[in-house]
Amino acid sequence: MKKVAYEHTYRFLKILYLFRYFGDAFFYTFLYVFLASNGFNNFELGLVSAFTPLAALIGSIFFARIAKNVNINRILMVISSFVEFGVALLFALIAPQSFIFYLVIITLISFFNVPFYTLLDGYSGTYIMQAKKQYSAMRIMGTISYVIGPLLGAILMEFNLITYATLFYMSAFFLLLTFVMTVYLPKQTINEDVIKKEKLILRDHPELLIYYFFGLFIIALSIVSDNFFGVFLTEERLISDATYGYLVAATIFVELLVFIFIIYKKNMFRNPAFSYFLIGSAILMRPLAIALNLPTNVIFIFSLFRGIAWGYYIVFNVLYLARIVPLTKLTGALFIMQITVTFGRIISSLVIGKLLESFSYQNVFIGISVLVVLATTTTVILSVNLRHKKMRLSNNLDAV
Numbered sequence: 001m002k003k004v005a006y007e008h009t010y011r012f013l014k015i016l017y018l019f020r021y022f023g024d025a026f027f028y029t030f031l032y033v034f035l036a037s038n039g040f041n042n043f044e045l046g047l048v049s050a051f052t053p054l055a056a057l058i059g060s061i062f063f064a065r066i067a068k069n070v071n072i073n074r075i076l077m078v079i080s081s082f083v084e085f086g087v088a089l090l091f092a093l094i095a096p097q098s099f100i101f102y103l104v105i106i107t108l109i110s111f112f113n114v115p116f117y118t119l120l121d122g123y124s125g126t127y128i129m130q131a132k133k134q135y136s137a138m139r140i141m142g143t144i145s146y147v148i149g150p151l152l153g154a155i156l157m158e159f160n161l162i163t164y165a166t167l168f169y170m171s172a173f174f175l176l177l178t179f180v181m182t183v184y185l186p187k188q189t190i191n192e193d194v195i196k197k198e199k200l201i202l203r204d205h206p207e208l209l210i211y212y213f214f215g216l217f218i219i220a221l222s223i224v225s226d227n228f229f230g231v232f233l234t235e236e237r238l239i240s241d242a243t244y245g246y247l248v249a250a251t252i253f254v255e256l257l258v259f260i261f262i263i264y265k266k267n268m269f270r271n272p273a274f275s276y277f278l279i280g281s282a283i284l285m286r287p288l289a290i291a292l293n294l295p296t297n298v299i300f301i302f303s304l305f306r307g308i309a310w311g312y313y314i315v316f317n318v319l320y321l322a323r324i325v326p327l328t329k330l331t332g333a334l335f336i337m338q339i340t341v342t343f344g345r346i347i348s349s350l351v352i353g354k355l356l357e358s359f360s361y362q363n364v365f366i367g368i369s370v371l372v373v374l375a376t377t378t379t380v381i382l383s384v385n386l387r388h389k390k391m392r393l394s395n396n397l398d399a400v
Contacts, residue, residue: 005184010133013124014141016181020081020120021142023175024113025149026167027088029248031106032227033234033241034164038096042231046353048106049227053345055107056114060342063115064335070126070188073119073331080112080119081179088175092168118338122331125318126188129327136315140259143311146252154245207272207324208333210382212340214276217375220344222283222309225368228352229286229303232361237296247300251307258311273383275316280376282309287372290365 005012035045067073087109128135153170156162233239233247282305289302321333355364 001180001184002186005181006186009127009186010131010138012181012185013127014138016120016178016185017124017138018141018145019174019181020116020178021145022149023084023088023171023173023178025146026153026171026174027091029146029150029245030153030164030167030241032230033244035102036231036235037164037241040099040102042228042356043353044099045227045231046349046356048103049224049349049353050346051103051107052110053114053342053349055110057339057342057346059111059115060118060335060339062111063119064332064339067119067122067331067335069328070123070331073123074182074185074187077116077119077123077182077185078179080116081175081182083112084109084116085172085175085179088168088172092165092172114338114342115335118331118334121318122334123185123188125322125330125334126327129322129330130188134263135318136259136262139314139318140256140263143252143256143259143314147249147256149249150245150252151249154242154249157245158240158242205324206386207383208321208336210379210386211272211320212337213382214280214375214379215337215341216344218276218280218283218372218379219313219341220348221368221372221375222286222306223341224345224348224352225287225365226306227349228356228361229290232290233296233299236361237299239296247303250300251304254304254307255311255314256307258308259315262312262315271387272320273380273387275312275320276376276379276383279309279313279316280372280379282306282312284369284372284376287365287368290361291369293362 032045032048035048040048063076067076087105090105124138125135127133128138153162153167156166230244230248234241234244239247285302285305289299294302317337318330318334321337322330325333352364352368355367
């Protein structure tokens with residue numbers, strides 16, 4: 001396997017993304033619905049939704065400090081994969097437990113889960129920039145997993161062929177394969193002509209500050225509101241767990257179509273203002289559907305826009321950062337984005353969970369919709385102004 005990984009790294013990474021996201025799809029897709037089915041209320045779900053990003057934040061800061069290069073990243077990915085395999089297996093083996101138990105275990109796995117993807121994207125981003133490969137063609141494999149996983153799980157659950165424990169066993173199997181593959185990831189050597197020793201100073205990169213502002217408000221709100229979106233559909237609109245699984249699969253299928261479009265569309269992401277507008281507008285559709293109290297079937301249609309937003313954002317996140325920061329700083333820039341998003345998730349989870357104790361889903365999601373609109377508009381304006389400023393500066397230098 002070591003020889004295969006070295007001689008066919010691009011294909012090896014494709015399979016790694018496929019297996020890794022299968023492990024996630026069978027675990028995290030149904031996690032909040034599983035907790036709700038055990039009788040935990042919205043405030044308790046809000047605590048889980050708050051503690052998990054807190055652990056991810058601590059994990060991201062910790063891993064960012066020790067992830068000095070892509071080869072250290074490999075070792076960290078091996079450790080993270082093994083821990084997550086163990087937790088998924090534990091969920092499969094044990095009977096329903098107390099809320100405190102799940103809170104502790106989910107918090108533990110979150111310490112490793114979120115940083116793993118930053119490490120993997122940093123490793124893959126470094127590889128594809130040097131090998132002149134397409135990130136989207138590689139990352140699409142993860143999206144395929146998230147189409148098949150929830151769909152298969154939903155079908156099997158609808159016909160009472162499996163239980164949640166079976167889903168967790170399936171997750172553990174693919175996480176075990178992920179662990180094995182990360183062990184054999186080849187070392188990377190960054191070409192001398194792209195090595196830069198200077199630190200990544202944010203004040204020297206205003207485009208990064210705008211991007212992190214976007215992550216703090218838009219991406220963080222999207223992730224947290226998605227968690228409560230699933231609970232809203234199953235608890236308020238009384239759709240079955242299987243139907244929710246179908247909806248997740250359909251949304252990820254839209255994400256898959258966006259990936260395919262990006263593969264054949266060259267020179268994308270050159271205008272960040274357009275990207276912010278597209279992602280923000282698509283993310284708005286889910287909370288807006290609940291805010292308007294639309295019929296369930298119409299909410300399903302609106303929710304599919306989430307696939308457009310994330311299909312575009314996932315590729316944009318790596319390629320945009322790879323274009324504006326030195327290659328040796330890519331993983332660090334990705335970690336800063338992840339830390340920023342996670343910080344936003346912590347605040348959003350606590351606030352939304354608490355508000356839902358006193359207000360209806362409709363009223364809370366009206367507030368979310370307004371915030372998404374304001375944050376998207378602000379980000380677009382800042383990005384346009386920065387671009388015009390750079391163009392004026394370039395014209396002035398040409399004139400001199």
